[in-house]
Amino acid sequence: MDQNELKRAVARAALAQLVDDAIVGVGSGSTVDLFIDELAASGRRFAGAVSCSENSTRRMRGHGIKVLDFNEVVRSGEPIPVHVDGADEIDPGMCMIKGGGGALTREKIVAAAVGRFVCIVDRSKCVEVLGNFALPIEVIPMALELVCRELRAIGATPRLRADFITDNGNLIVTAAGLAISDPVALESEINQWPGVVCNGLFARRPADLALVAAPEGVQALTARHA
Ligand code: 5RP
Numbered sequence: 001m002d003q004n005e006l007k008r009a010v011a012r013a014a015l016a017q018l019v020d021d022a023i024v025g026v027g028s029g030s031t032v033d034l035f036i037d038e039l040a041a042s043g044r045r046f047a048g049a050v051s052c053s054e055n056s057t058r059r060m061r062g063h064g065i066k067v068l069d070f071n072e073v074v075r076s077g078e079p080i081p082v083h084v085d086g087a088d089e090i091d092p093g094m095c096m097i098k099g100g101g102g103a104l105t106r107e108k109i110v111a112a113a114v115g116r117f118v119c120i121v122d123r124s125k126c127v128e129v130l131g132n133f134a135l136p137i138e139v140i141p142m143a144l145e146l147v148c149r150e151l152r153a154i155g156a157t158p159r160l161r162a163d164f165i166t167d168n169g170n171l172i173v174t175a176a177g178l179a180i181s182d183p184v185a186l187e188s189e190i191n192q193w194p195g196v197v198c199n200g201l202f203a204r205r206p207a208d209l210a211l212v213a214a215p216e217g218v219q220a221l222t223a224r225h226a
Contacts, residue, residue, distance in 0.1 A: 001215045006122035010213035011035035015042050017118045017209070019081040022046060023073060025114045026060065027085025028053035028103035035084050035120060036060055050080060052110050053103035054167050074113055083114035087121050087207070088133040088200070092224040094119070094207040095183040099136030099200030102164055102172050108198055111205050119207035123214040130183055134159070134174035136200040141171055143195020150193050151175045170197055 001009070011034035018024055024039070026032060026049045036056065039046075040063035048066035050073055051057040057067050073080065085107055087096040096119060098104050111117055135156075139147045148158040156175035164172055180186055183203035190199040210221040 003122055003124070006213035006215075007031045008034045008038070010120045010122060010211050010218050012038045013211050013213070013218040014084045014118055014120050015039065015044060017082050017084070017116070017211075018044055018046060020045050022082070023068060023078055023080045024049050025080045025083025025085070025110050026051050026056050027083065027107055027110070028056050029086040029101045031086040031120050031122075032056060032084065033059055036063065036065070039063075040065055047078075050110055052085065052106040053101065055101075055103075070110065070113075079115060080110075080113055081115040082118055083110060083116065084118045084120060085111070087119050087125055087202075089127045089130050090119055090121055090125055090207065090210055091127055091130050091183070093203075094210060094221075094223045095130060095201070095203035096207060097130050097133050097135055097200050098202050099138075099172070100133070102136065102138075102161070102166050104136055104200040105138050105166065105168055105198040108202065108205075111202065116208040117205070119210045121210060121212055123212055126210075126212060130180040130201070131178040134176035135178060135180075136161075137173045137175060137190060138166055138168065138197040138199075139171045139173050140195045140197060143193075144171055144173065147173055147193055147195055154178070168197065
């Protein structure tokens, strides 16, 4: 099975997690693109979706899926029992690095409003310690150099993602060279820096369930506590 087949297998497996007639949270990225396709083809009954990126919104609308305004949903108090999103890395505690597609801020906003976060990945994304994947950080343009300086001070190598503007009109800086032993602490620290909109550590609100695709099948994992 190639990586795309693994992504499709895990995208399909996520359908079993959905709650009938409820709103579903839909993340972003190539695995989620396949989830959107599977969702549209599934015939499942659901009340519409909240979206984490313009790309996901376009893809859903292309399939005729109703994309709901996130603020309207939150204001209405209507629950979003399940949210399905990918990750760039996930550790045994279900903490993740996300943002490879640059949608981390909207992904984190939606994740904060949902019941269960179901992370869909292939096995290559499972790591013991986060940080091999350079951590994406969404930065207000004026703060670029300041944030890069802060990153160097904690031992990271920052790099501006070239020719990329987020859906919110900001920049993405990636931080390489971090072995992230305390993801909760680092997530909180980086979020304190002026000009940082959001960083791609999802540790304060980790996934509740990881569906992990491997050639042998899709495995369901929850947090492993030491
Ligand atoms: C986008 C994300 C994606 O979920 C993450 O990058 C994984 O993407 P893919 O499924 O393409 O490997 O966080 O901001």
